[in-house]
Amino acid sequence: MALWSRIYYNAVFGGLGGLVGWMLFGVFGDRSASGDTAFLFFSYQDLNSMLGGALIGIAIGYLVVSVEAIRDLSTVRFARLASYGALLSWFGGGLGMYFGDQLNYGLIYVVGKVADLNNHPALAALIAIVARSIGWSLLGIAIGASEGIAARSLGKFSYGTIGGLLGGFIGGFLFQIFYSAASHEGTTSYFWSAVGLVILGACIGSLTALVQAVFLPANVKVLRGWQEGREYPLDKPANLLGRDEHADIALFRDMRVEKKHAYIKRHGKAYVLYNNGAPPGNTLVNDIPVADSRELNDGDRIQLGNILLRFQLRAAINRAKRPRPLPAAS
16 A cells, blocks of 8 residues: 555656646747757757756656655755756756657658658657657656665665656657647647646656565555654665654654664665664564664564554565465365
């Protein structure tokens, strides 16, 4: 349930980012852009297209990367995550839009030597869809990577990049289908561009969350207290638990929890809880006080102050979901 909740929030904020990006481009973009040379090797039309991609990237990246901080109501972490998301996605969005356009022109030129695309509009539309899908993959990669860079997590960087690539490709595919269909029917493509960008943002957001949740090796789930039911991934070598704004697992609203209460560190395949100077009576594993450290096993219950968590290994969760074989008939 917690997995679907995270996917839902990422999809909603990603879709909202796509809508905001569409609005920003409507305000700052120039739809009457011509092909005259404007700067170095870029035409004015290229620059306008890159501006649109950058604005779309900023909006989607800003919201998708900062989803976890928004849910935690952590303003400091939100500012840091959103800044990384906006900056890297600005570059990825602009590059993705430009690359998609150039790939589209290149494919049309090559295929046009073999077939008359004026008599094959479906083929021309397919070329545009493939080009846009690949182009928007760059935006997805930038968003997924920026989340890992902001969190200083190699695991989140790797899985986020894969999820962003898939989300950008699928979202770009759907975006161009809407846009091409509107152009073919002679209806306004302005509205359908908005629909396509909402879908693009939702795809990038949901798939970055899905890939990370499926492949990350372990997490902790809040059983009682702040954000009850929430699952926090253990995606760094050392994950901080506490009331600190920069904590990886934010445990607010309980004054018995220290700002930097404890760490969960990974050693090979093992996970160890380290008490960071908090009273042992406020740091328990399976109701046993922890003064220094304690190795964690799947299902262990961790209590910090009044907040109760459960340590979960992904491999154990997957084993529990597999159907047990039926006993052999006697």
